[in-house]
Amino acid sequence: MQTQSTALTANRTPVKKKIEHILSLDTITFNDLEGLDHHERRKLTLAANRTLNKLKGAERDVFLAKITPILPADSRTQLWENNHVVITTAITSYIHEYGIMPAKGAIAEQTGLSRQTVAKHFNDYKTHPELLAEMEQFKFMAPRVLSTVFRSAVNGDMRAARLYLEVSGGMDKQTTGTVVTEQNNYIQINNTILSQENLKQLSAEQLRQIEDIVRKDEGVILRQM
Structure with a gap:
């Protein structure tokens, strides 16, 4: 039993040395993998992933540059998506806590990415295929959202109705702007009408009294023409 265990250890040692040698190279290319079988390549992938997950900042960039020539397209896409998620999450968290947009250095510290990687992501994301x-x-998903807006509109939500008409082309924006400009608001209390011009001439105390009446008196009518 001991002899069998020793043999297995001996068989693993050359594989480990191969992987360590490849990972020590400045740049890894497919030519460096020619002597590896399927099992050894899988071991190399696992070792590279473990190393990458441990590194941060500039050291992570150096290691990525080393293995980039042998990375398949889907792995590169996954790396970009991961960077995008952690950067977006860091920005959201920072704004929520401090109320301002974080600097690239703060994003780098929060995400474990280098400042150069964060800056490059900002510069390239607009044209990146994944974005x-x-x-x-x-x-x-836009039609589904529009369907939700439509349901709210037919249930009496006038803001949703306005949005639906604007998006669907059922309302002329230029005409809408003209109507809003000419809109005239007034308050009617029984037979007394207070226009916008009347309200502008009232004192603060008088306006407060009218507000109290509006809240309490069901006979008050606010109209728009």
């Missing part, structure tokens, strides 16, 4: 694909997902 374009994400925006297409939002466009794909």
Whole structure:
């Protein structure tokens, strides 16, 4: 039994040395993997992932540059998506706590990414294929959102109705702007009408009294023309 265990250890040692040698290279290319079988390549992938997860900042950038030539396309996409998620989460958390947009250094500290990686992500994200694909997902969901707006509109939500008409083209924005500009608000208390011009001439105490009446008196009518 001991002999069998010793043999297995001996068999693992060359594999471990191969992997350590490859990971010690300045840049890893597919030529460096030619001598590895499927099992050894899988071991190399696991070792590279463990190393990458331990590194932060500039050291992480150096290691990524080392293994980038052998990374498959889906792995590169996954790395970009991961960076995008952690950067977005860090920004959201910082704004929630401090009420301001964080500097790139603060984002780097929060995410474990280097400042250079954060800056590059900001510079490149607008044209990145994954962002374009994400925006297409939002466009794909637009009809469902519009359906929700429509349901709110037919149930009496006038803001939803206005939004639905504007988005669907059922309302001319130029005409709408003209109507709003010419809108005239007034308050009617029994047979007495107070227009906007009347209200402007009232004192603060008089306006407060009218507000109290509006809250309490069901006979008060607020109208728009």
